Amino acid sequence: METATRPRIVIAGTNSGVGKTTIVTGLLASLHQKGYTVQPFKVGPDYIDPGFHGKAAGRNSYNLDTWLTPESQLEATFATLSEGADISIIEGVMGLYDGGAKGVSSTAEIAKKLHAPVILVLDCKAAGESMAATALGFREYDKDINIAGVILNKLGSDRHENMIREAMDKIHIPVIGAFHRDDELKTPERHLGLTPVTEIETDTLIQYMKDAADKWINLSMLIKVAQSAPSFEIESIKYNSTSKTVRIGIAKDEAFSFYYPTSLMALEKQGAELIYFSPLRDTKLPDVDGLIFGGGFPEMFLKELEKNISLRNDIKKQANKGMPIYAECGGLMYLCHEIIGFNDEKYSMVNIVPARCRMQKKLQRVGYVTGTALCKNILANKGDILKGHEFHFSILEGEDNFSWAYELQGTRQKESHLEGYAKGNILATYLHISFDGEPKAAKKFIESAKEFRIQQGG
Numbered sequence: 354m355e356t357a358t359r360p361r362i363v364i365a366g367t368n369s370g371v372g373k374t375t376i377v378t379g380l381l382a383s384l385h386q387k388g389y390t391v392q393p394f395k396v397g398p399d400y401i402d403p404g405f406h407g408k409a410a411g412r413n414s415y416n417l418d419t420w421l422t423p424e425s426q427l428e429a430t431f432a433t434l435s436e437g438a439d440i441s442i443i444e445g446v447m448g449l450y451d452g453g454a455k456g457v458s459s460t461a462e463i464a465k466k467l468h469a470p471v472i473l474v475l476d477c478k479a480a481g482e483s484m485a486a487t488a489l490g491f492r493e494y495d496k497d498i499n500i501a502g503v504i505l506n507k508l509g510s511d512r513h514e515n516m517i518r519e520a521m522d523k524i525h526i527p528v529i530g531a532f533h534r535d536d537e538l539k540t541p542e543r544h545l546g547l548t549p550v551t552e553i554e555t556d557t558l559i560q561y562m563k564d565a566a567d568k569w570i571n572l573s574m575l576i577k578v579a580q581s582a583p584s585f586e587i588e589s590i591k592y593n594s595t596s597k598t599v600r601i602g603i604a605k606d607e608a609f610s611f612y613y614p615t616s617l618m619a620l621e622k623q624g625a626e627l628i629y630f631s632p633l634r635d636t637k638l639p640d641v642d643g644l645i646f647g648g649g650f651p652e653m654f655l656k657e658l659e660k661n662i663s664l665r666n667d668i669k670k671q672a673n674k675g676m677p678i679y680a681e682c683g684g685l686m687y688l689c690h691e692i693i694g695f696n697d698e699k700y701s702m703v704n705i706v707p708a709r710c711r712m713q714k715k716l717q718r719v720g721y722v723t724g725t726a727l728c729k730n731i732l733a734n735k736g737d738i739l740k741g742h743e744f745h746f747s748i749l750e751g752e753d754n755f756s757w758a759y760e761l762q763g764t765r766q767k768e769s770h771l772e773g774y775a776k777g778n779i780l781a782t783y784l785h786i787s788f789d790g791e792p793k794a795a796k797k798f799i800e801s802a803k804e805f806r807i808q809q810g811g
Contacts, residue, residue, distance in 0.1 A: 354586050356753050358431040360579040363396075363464045363471045363502070367446035367487060371476040372506045374402050374598070376530070377441075377444040377561030380570060381409035384440065386563060387572075392438035392481050394431070395447035397744045398721075398785060401612040401646065406444070409559050410650040411612045417443065419458045419466070420721045420740055421762075422615075422790035429587045430615070430789075434544060442580045443469060444670050449498070456765035461498055470501035477517055478507040485520035492526065498763045501578045501771060504570070506528035509558060511632065520546060529578070538565055561688035596668045598624040599802040602641035606631035609683055611648030619788040619795050625802075626688055636663040642811065643677040643802035644668070646684025648785060652712055652747070655700040657662040665703045672705045672779060677731045677801035680781040683744055685773065686710040688748075688781045706750040706774045718743040720766075724759035724784050730775035731801045739794060741786040749773075749783070758782050778805070789796055 366373045366379070377393070383385060384391040393414035395407035398421060406414030415434050435441040445460030446452070449471065452459025464471050475484050483806055484505070491664050492500045503526055508514045514531050521528050529786060532538070540562065559696060566572075601620060605612070609632060617627060628639045638644070651658055656666075668688075672678055680688050690704040693711040726733040743761070751757070751774070758773030758780060773782030778801070788795035 355589055356584050357428075357587050359432060359582065360576070360586045361367070361435070361441040361443065361467065361469045361582045362501075362575065362579045362707055363460060363467075363469045364441045364474060365449040365460045365464070365471050366474045367476065367491065368448040368451075371381065371474045372454055372532070372539075373444055373474050374405060374472060375562055376506065376532070376566070376570075376658055377402075377442055378405045378409045378559060379564075379566030380575070381406055381442055381706070382559050382563035383566040383570070383572065384442075385410050388495075389439045390434075390437060392441040394441060394443040395446070396443060396463050397452070398744075399446065400613075401754060402444060405555070405559070406442075408555050409563070411547045415615055416613055417467075417786075418464060418545065418547050418787070418790075419464050419745055420453055421742070421787040424466070427463070428585055430469055432585070432587045434573055434615075437725055439809070440576060441465075441593060449473065457721065457764070457784065461495060464499075465497055469501045469773070470582055472502045472575070473572045474504045474506055476507050477513065478509070478534065481513070481516050482520040483736045484517050485524050485526070488521065488526050489524050492524075500526065501526040502529040502574070503530075504532070504788065506532045507696055511607050517523075517720065517747045527574065529567075529575050532565060532569045533612065535565065538562065544770055580757045585608050595622065595624045597626040599626070599643065599799055599804060599806060600639075600641040601625045601799075602627050602639050602644045602682065603627050603629050604644070605629045605634050606633045607649075608633055608651045608654040609647050609649040609687075611681070611683065613787050613789065615789040616787040619792060619805070623792070623795050623799050631658050632661065633666055634661075636661070636670060638664065642806040643798065643807075644671070644679070645779075646678070646680035646687055648682035648684065651683045651687050652694060655694055656739065657702040665701075668703050669705055674805075675778050676805050677778045677798060679704070679731060679778070679798060681785050682783050685781040685783060686750070692747075705779055706757065708749050710749055712747050717748055718763075719784070721764045722759050722761045722784065723764075724772070724782075726775070727757050727760060727771075728775055730758060730780045731778060732780055732791075732797055737793075739784070739786055739791055741784040741787070743772075743783050745783050758789075759784060
């Protein structure tokens with residue numbers, strides 16, 4: 354055991370859309386440019402917000418989640434990943450008390466388990482003293498949550514700000530920051546939320562956010578709050594890699610960017626050397642023993658993916674040889690024989706999953722799920738249970754005698770549903786998991802890659 358001193362705060366919101374990501378990104382950039390070593394985190398299974406965090410802080414942002422990974426390892430994971438940081442900034446998800454069923458992996462749950470003070474972001478547009486009543490309600494709802502201050506956002510004027518500050522003084526909640534309304538101060542969005550940093554130029558935008566944080570946030574007060582967080586006793590987790598026994602190709606570019614850093618680190622810990630390649634630009638695969646296609650936005654790059662016939666053929670060639678291939682969400686779409694876009698246009702894809710993916714105008718599924726393997730696959734044995742989440746706009750249209758991968762049960766859904774494709778060396782699914790929380794799945798995939806390597810005379 355060791356005593357971990359980790360200055361930390363949680364930036365939470367009353368609900369989605371109050372400006373958490375913009376404020377956190379600006380705050381990270383401000384602290385980083387002032388010479389602080391700042392470690393960002395994101396509550397929940399978000400892939401996009403951490404991209405903005407990483408650009409602003411100059412180091413990876415990590416997800417904190419008590420569904421995808423065991424609750425028992427949260428403190429040790431946080432302490433290990435924040436080691437050496439002057440301050441850790443944890444961005445919440447949705448509203449402070451929102452999460453999965455029974456509050457699993459809510460911002461409040463993470464804050465309590467990490468004994469982290471919370472700064473609540475309030476959208477003050479079209480409200481005055483009522484914002485104090487809102488803050489008071491959030492503070493009283495769960496008195497185990499340490500709401501140490503608020504950041505006022507979308508203020509209309511100095512008078513508006515002073516009115517709310519006076520109201521906050523009455524209930525003894527410090528105002529840590531006060532942003533005035535600025536329509537330019539926002540992150541670009543589209544159908545799955547924010548646009549990933551892999552697709553846009555972010556330097557100017559992040560500098561703008563940084564300047565706003567410098568202007569509107571009392572940084573010395575915020576740092577003092579973070580330093581008030583108590584130390585805790587933990588056993589640190591070692592992410593040191595073992596000797597490399599297999600090479601795993603990771604598809605990563607603008608179309609495929611959804612990966613949890615700790616999930617990839619878990620593969621490395623079990624002996625995988627990760628080799629990155631681009632389905633958009635590379636004409637052939639690297640020399641690897643297995644492939645992983647993460648989620649992302651292939652629907653935004655259908656012409657480019659279809660045009661890269663050489664790589665698609667190489668993937669199919671390796672699949673026919675028996676190379677283990679694992680794909681999640683956007684990766685699943687890419688491995689189908691075609692994708693039908695938002696306007697019903699058709700694009701040919703890799704064609705190792707006997708199905709088509711069809712884009713829909715509305716979100717199809719979202720939330721935490723439990724997956725039961727319907728047959729033996731490269732991550733699990735029949736009947737094994739994995740925890741993950743779904744978030745997708747497309748639907749999978751399987752051909753006759755389709756070999757479904759999982760029966761998925763949502764934490765808030767009464768009915769289960771069949772999902773994904775599993776046959777032989779191919780597993781393609783909408784189910785997002787973290788290998789950090791599913792070490793047996795990581796081990797099984799690496800063992801499959803080792804077997805392939807041996808079969809090929811490696």
